[in-house]
Amino acid sequence: PFDSLKRLSQLQELDQQLELIHDNLNPDFQYTDQSSFANRQVNHSYQLFAVHALYHLCVCTLHSSIVPVFSNIPPDPRISKKLTRLSAEEAIKHSSNLCTMATEFLGIIPDKSRCPSFSAYAMFVAVSIQFKSLGAQGLLRGDSIGRLYPAISILERVKRIWRPLEGLVSYH
Numbered sequence: 001p002f003d004s005l006k007r008l009s010q011l012q013e014l015d016q017q018l019e020l021i022h023d024n025l026n027p028d029f030q031y032t033d034q035s036s037f038a039n040r041q042v043n044h045s046y047q048l049f050a051v052h053a054l055y056h057l058c059v060c061t062l063h064s065s066i067v068p069v070f071s072n073i074p075p076d077p078r079i080s081k082k083l084t085r086l087s088a089e090e091a092i093k094h095s096s097n098l099c100t101m102a103t104e105f106l107g108i109i110p111d112k113s114r115c116p117s118f119s120a121y122a123m124f125v126a127v128s129i130q131f132k133s134l135g136a137q138g139l140l141r142g143d144s145i146g147r148l149y150p151a152i153s154i155l156e157r158v159k160r161i162w163r164p165l166e167g168l169v170s171y172h
Contacts, residue, residue, distance in 0.1 A: 007066075008079065011087075014062055022055050034104035042109060049105045050116050056098040057122035060129055063091040069132050092133050095126035102126075103150040112154050123151040 028044070030036065031052045037045045064070035066079055067088045075084070102123060106112070127148050134140040 005078070008083070011062060011066065015059070015090075018055065018058055018062070025051070031101070034107055037105055037108040045105070045109050046114050046116075049101070049109075050119055052101055053098065053119040053122040056094045056101070057118070057125055059094040060091050060098070060122075060125050063087040063094070064125075064129055067091060069136050070129055088133075091129050095129035095133075098122060098126035099130060099148055099151045102154055103147065106150045106153065112156075115154055120154050123154045127151050127155070 029048055029051050031048055036048060040048065064087070066076070067084055068075045070088070070091055130148055131140065131145070134144055
């Protein structure tokens with residue numbers, strides 16, 4: 001079995017590296033809100049969206065990897081409940097940020113056809129985390145998932161070529 005302490009140390013190191021990279025992005029690739037997309041050329045907006053989708057995807061994947069409800073792995077008794085909870089909160093926060101970013105992006109640039117495939121995968125991960133989180137809290141209702149529809153609509157772009165998405169996309 002993989003050494004839990006080594007795994008946690010690597011998680012922390014990767015998290016710090018991701019944050020450092022994100023915090024030191026060129027000002028042209030800084031994202032704050034919808035205006036970040038509105039004030040750019042269309043091609044640059046797609047690049048901006050892709051860079052931040054990749055960042056949030058990495059953080060979500062990293063933190064959800066130790067949260068049993070997100071990773072579908074049994075709890076590791078050597079990982080504290082506090083650390084598991086903190087990782088769950090980080091995964092939920094970044095998946096929510098990703099869904100918000102998708103909403104803001106599509107509010108400015110409604111053409112999803114030019115989004116790279118990995119951004120659709122990022123939406124898949126974000127929506128999956130959100131669904132599992134809402135389900136675990138007993139909040140999985142139409143009004144609580146409405147904000148996920150823009151992210152799901154990006155998934156529609158690749159559902160024909162990525163079979164596992166068809167069930168998730170047909171949900172809405």
